[in-house]
Amino acid sequence: MDPGKEKFNDASSSRSEIGNNGNHFYDPSKESIWTRLGVNFESFKRAPGVTGDRLVAGDLSEAEIEKIKSETPMLQAKMKKRHLTMIAVGGSIGTGLFVGSGSALKIGGPAAILIGWIIMGVMLVNVTQAIGEMSILYPLSGGFYMLANRFLDPGFAFAMGWNYFLQWAVVLPLEITVAGTTVQYWTEKVPIAVWITVFWVVIMILCLFGTLGYAEEEFWSSCLKLLIVVMFVFIGIICICGGGPTGGEYDHYIGGSLWQNPGAFANGFQGVCAVFVTAAFSFSGTELVGLAASETPNPRATMPGAVKGTFWRITVIYVTSLTIIGLLIPWTDERLLGGTSAAASPFVITLDNAKIPGLNHLVNATICVSVLSIGLSCVYAGSRTLTALAETGYAPRIFTYVDKSSRPLFSVIAVLLFAPIGYVNVVAVGDTVFLWLQAISGLSVLFTWGAICLCHIRFRRAWKVQGHSTEELPFKAMGGVWGSWLGVILVVIVLIAQFYVAIWPVGGVSNGNERAQSFFEAYLAAPIILAFWIGGYLWKRTMPWRAHEIDLDTGRKSWLTVEEMRQYRADRKAAPSYVRIYRTLFTN
Template sequence: MSTPPLEEKQHGIEVVDSHGYLQDHHSGDEEVGVVNKAAPLSRDLQNRHMQMIAIGGSIGAGLFVGSGKVLQSGGPASLIICYMIVGVMLLFTCQALAEMAVLYPVNGAFYTYVVRFVDPSWGFAMGWDYALSWLTVLPFELTAASITIRFWRDDINVGVWITVFLVVLSVIQIFGVRGYGEVEFILSIIKILACIGFIILGIVINCGGTWKTATNPDYRHYLGAKYWHDPGAFNNGFNGFCGVFVVAAFAFGGTEMVGLAAAESANPRKSIPLATKQVFWRICFFYIVNLFILGLIVKSSDDRLLNSKGANTKYSPFVIAIQDAGIKVLPSIFNAVITIAVISVANSCTFGSTRTMQALAERGMAPKFLAYVDKHGRPLWCIVIQILFGFLAFIGEAGNSDDIFAWLLSLSGLGYFFVWGSICLAHIRFRSGWKAQGYSLDQIPYKPTLGVAGSWVGFLLNIICLMATFYNALYPSPDSKPDAKAFFQAYLAAPVVLFLYLLWKVISRDWRRLYVPLLQMDLKSGLRMLEQHEIDAAAQQKSLKSLPMRIVHGLF
């Protein structure tokens, strides 16, 4: 994987050297640093696709299954607090990403921003870490979707369903990004309706409304906050609290996909801000409210929650609550929703990994053949690689499949913290470079309500989450001692990211600096800033709104 020397000037556009540093000012839309120019990706994602991707795109096993294990290990209060912390962090992260994605709707989104505004080597590490995360999550999601079928038929081998779902995903890829968008639109609506339905049912259960049919004696009476007192709001002290963060990251993983989809959006200036504002609703309503209701109606000491992990969807805390309510048919319906949710995340896997690998290849940071995009705007070889990774799902037939999946997933949950922190850092660096090169904030089409301050909060929260996860990796429970295997299964992404960072430093032989100087940042290629008449119109509209109204408008 060699890097080319300084490219030639073409059509008045200056390019960057092999390390990704801008050599001179330039004009035009061509992306500098691109060494393997490919056909453009298709721009078929509409506003409705983007909004549904933002609201329900990543709701899957992390919420419907993984929440049960951390409810048992951390308690209902830890569950809510940690998910809220990660949710707030992600809200600021997505707003920072939206600003850059509207201004630069280019291939690779945040990976490209990290390369241009932070450091090419760190961008290489983030790009490959993100791609590997989605590559390895796909076989897990396929297995999880297949295991949900055991709820109805446990006499059919899991491998049969893995094959069926893998074929379905392959067919979706034939229709390109439009196929991805349409599938996510439909499946997200189903997931959203299920979340709303569970909230209503949870309130009824908590108020004792199912007493005639309930198989759980507690459900025959008003529960209130009973389970927050017995067995308690927190389990396993600080260790249990810290252990929730990785599962929360896995549950929220994919929210940043909105920024990645910018390059294939028909109207990124309109659709991305609208989609980003929907993240607020997903965090508050579909995660926090659902999990709060869940903690009120499911005991954290329930032994069944011990199996609520990995791909074992049979012990979803949501299904457990419905079964204990004694409502016929509904457990099967919700299990079908979980199957749909997991397939939806598997569909997102193919999008996240393929677009990132294609962007990496365009910059010479991946094998050249991965940059190929066909006439229909599909990165074909990247799709082939992702589908081949899907065949790893068949390791579920191995006797030690749980251990194998634990190692595969060790790259994903923690890796999101590095990616989200890097997005915030890229935004902070971008704003500094924007000011240093003489640009005005008025020229930026979309700006987060809290600006750079929000990115600083998001960046610091990511660091805190990494520290908490590190502590939990060493001491999973109050009476545990450090164990090398358990530590690396929980924290493997950190040494992998460090290895990738140093690998590109060695390949590029770029040891001159640790970051891109402000005056050498590429702020012009792919730029879509406001024209003067648009700035005047925006200023007039802003003057009509009070500060509180501007804050509300920024969120909603």
């Protein structure tokens, strides 16, 4: 192995401020703790050079140094293993599960939400496995946008990147508004505009702490969300069996009676097709582990466990809780109508029905924290993607600015400036504006997931064509390239299903104008990403990469040979059986 590459790829290597050619590199560990935390004026100054966390100088040549500097922004590796694990396990638990599942139950019925969430869950398992394989080998800032730029086509990556930025930018005002309506569960005396302002300010304050602020908030909020969901599962099982408090609706055995009356499906096949986007929205954010890989000191040690946590989250959190909801609440319950506030949350409705005092308020408070968490994720994901777009020349260069606290400062500000759109909720036209914001974000995550699977397919093809073996990979996707093909096929199926309900919506339409409005409300993201793709091609005139043209070396983290990887895996097989089982299920 090349000694320079070995030093570059060893996370435990000592860092140097001066390279072999006299180049000076910025070492953030030399700054004061207040600068690193981002709470003084010094922290807002541009970070000079390349951070020591991202580059070990040593024996690297001048060409290698310049190559790394040109591809990598100066984001410090502040995330710990516990942060990344909780981002993967609990990061996307928010309004999609706590509130959106209520509207999905109303439209589709209990069987439809299970079918919808399970199909999307299978898709997501393959997506996260693909992310894990590529991000461990290439922990690039900008995550899957940079991977699409490398493995697919810069023009397509341009469309994907701006689509992903817009997805999170428009979700931010939506989440802040939902946070305001969540608080109104307790009191309506305070105008919603006040609550929107409060949550906006709180998110801005948390953003001051950069990556560390996001990671810590995500860790503790995810712990709370997981605790509440697990608690709800146990309470739900007791209520289904008739163990609820006397005087409540669950003081007698219920079992599966609601699947018979009013029934398992609310609107048949059409209802099943209609819940897919809600399911996708509830899972959105899981792919953030791919963005966070570049801000983790040792992705090889932390990413596998985070990726494997996706399976447990889908099984235990989503499927189990949605099954219980379908057994406890009939889809005819009028409180489910709309599903835009905490009062419409099936979790809150269940606890209200059970007459369990206090727990409904605890769940509502958790929904409030969840919304705040997703809002912060919007800023994190949107800002990192915008910075990556700027570094590849597809956004203004001002967005490449990264300060000494590792914040992509102007990118963060750009995302935060979308938050005031939430104030339209206080005027009559607000509902219409929000429908179109939801239309922009509705399908965006599906395009992102499909692109990630395509990246993995092209990466595996290039890896084979250029003479590499899959045994060299430090982490292999569970389903291999066939898992990614399954992910692409499921994305296409869901897009077709959404096209069907966009043309023939649940409840029907009375005229052509309503049909056109229904279509664009459900499918607006498709023409937007197509327009971006065409614009990117006309601007840069790039063509898709062929397998032998794809760059597999720049930014690559692992340079181990087949023999070295075989020895590594043989050593792991020698561990006791209980250790191997634990590693297989939960870690790497």
